[in-house]
Amino acid sequence: MLKPRRFRTRALSTVTRLLLIYTIVSVAALGLVLTQVIRTYASHAKKVIISDLGGEVPEFARAANFRPANQDLFTFARSYLSSHIIANQHILFIDIFGNSVLGSANSSQVVGLGTVNSFLANPPKSTTFVTSSLKSTPYLVMGSPVVMNGRTVGSLVGVTSLSDLQKQESQVMLLTGAEALIALIFSVGAGYFLLRRVMHTVGKVTETAVKISRGDLDRRIDFVGQSDEVGRLAMAFDEMISRISQTMDSQRRLLADVSHQLKTPLTVIRGNLELISRSKELDKVELDEVITVVISETDHMKAMLDGLLLLERMNEVGSLNETNVDLRSFATDVFASSLSLGKREWHLGDVPDLVVSIDAPKVRGALLNLLDNAEKATEEGDLISLSVVKSNGYLDISVADSGSGIDQKYLETIFGRFERGASRDQRGAGLGLAIVDAVAKAHGGTVKVESLVGSGSTFTMRFPSSRVVSES
CATH class of the missing domain: 1.10.287.130 (Signal transduction histidine kinase, dimerisation/phosphotransfer (DHp) domain)
Incomplete structure (x- = not known):
């Protein structure tokens, strides 16, 4: 028994779907515009023809009113049709009641039009225009009463062919359609390239996301282009x-x-x-x-x-809880807390009268770390000082001691995790200076150390001057 075949339909890509929707909408919009253009042109052209053909009515009436007094209307009408120049190949019929129907040149071509015969037999009360056809040729037929002294005495019928108008409409439709097609091709082409560019980047995002989901966290898009x-x-x-x-x-x-x-x-x-x-x-x-x-x-x-x-x-974004702090009071409080660390010669330098924006608890903890390290690196009677200086666009808070100093070989790595250098306190966690460094960087600053063996050390937390909110 044969199994029914299963045909797999390939899912359309996003670009194809979007381009298809864009094309359908564009075709619909251009179709509406094209239709409106043709209608507008045809309506305007027809109004011109109606105005031209309708002008025959007042022209005949004016000529009839100024005919010789001894000339009857039928004789005048026959003379009028033979001598009057009718513009744009219009055909005129004049029927004066009680007389035969008069027609201009080529009037025999449209005698078969039922509308013409109807208007001649029963003239309308006012000038009326209708369309009709004879042998697949469209015509515009005008019917109007001939009024003399307030009384209808006959009818005037005008006929003009609309075949030229149809040809012009076809030409306009062809030209407009060709222009619309060219515009559609360029529009769809531009849309295709734009969508390809957009979806190429989106595709790279997707591809990168898939690779990252598989564990390749070093993968990046590395986008180069317009910042849209x-x-x-x-x-x-x-x-x-x-x-x-x-x-x-x-x-x-x-x-x-x-x-x-x-x-x-x-x-x-x-x-x-x-x-x-x-x-x-x-x-x-x-x-x-x-x-x-x-x-x-x-x-x-x-x-x-x-x-x-x-x-x-x-290391987390938004880890700081910044507040405006009076620097002089803050430094005095930190210095007072350090006095209990050990019997040293403690000194607080002049502190400028500033208000700074910092995470006070974290900066306080970092400074106490530095002061505690200074206490461990010194002995009773040694000098430890805390100073604050604002200059050259920076705010420096320094802790200096007159202790044993640090060997140069330790200075490059001293701010790393679990680095104790030559510290005598080998039971410490080795994280104090790493925390100081992290606090300084979180505030947009740095920390540096200057030290010589036997001459003491100076640790400086340097903050950008943008941290200063106001100063006296």
Whole structure:
């Protein structure tokens, strides 16, 4: 038994569908315009013919009123038709009641028109125009009464051929149709190329999206062209994918950092817990030592996780909660909080009277990180200073110390994650300077360090002057 064949219909592309709709609409619009043009032309031409043929009525009436007094109307009508020049090949019939019908030259050609005979037998009350045909030839027939002294005494019938008008209509239709066809071809062609350009970019977006969905996050459209709606779509798509890629890279980095950095404290905690489980008897001192170590490692893990989460949030768009802050009061508050860090020679320089737009809690935390690091790098009696300077289009907030300084080999990497340099505090999370760097960059600024071994260090958070809202 033969199975019925299945014919697969290929789905039309978006360009084809849009172009088909555009073509149908264009053809319909051009058809309406073409029809209206033909109708307008035909109507105007017919009005001209009617006006021309209708002019015979008042012309005959005027001539009849000025005929010789001793000449009867029938004799005048016969003389009028023989001597009167009729324009545009019109044909005239004059029927004076009680006499034979008079006709102009070539009147025999249209004697068979029923409308002519009807008007001659029964003249209308006023001038009337009708169309009729004889042997497939169209004619315009005019019927009008001949009135003398307020009384209808006959009829005047005019006939003119409309074949020339039909030919002209056909020519106009042909020319207008050809022009419309040419316009349609150019219009559809231009629409095709425009749609191809638009859909090419949309196609690239789709193709790139498919490849990205398969894991290729490095794929981009790299649009080059006019910055119109389609161009902005492509550029916005690339920007969106870049942000997604950055977010995923950040998540992978966070996961890697956490898994790597938690190994040591978890190992220490596990070791101490195993010590408790293996030891049948532990005196209170030994147990307190184990508990202290476990708590210390737990605090270390919490500090590290808090720092990592803060770093990741700083990379997010809109992570800052900016407010207008009085810089002098802000610096004084930060400096007062640093006094409890250790017994050092603390110094606060002159602070300009400014109002700045910053995320105060984050900047405060970054500065306290720098002050805490300075305390760790110095000893009792060493100098630590906090200063604020506005110059050359920047606002610099610096923390300087007279401690041991930092070896040059550490300066290039000191702001990286988990970089401790030659710090004596090796139990720190190693995220403090990375957080300072992230806070500065989130505010559109930078952080730099100047240091010499044995001569101390100066860390400076530099903000753009656009952060200054007002100054006294």
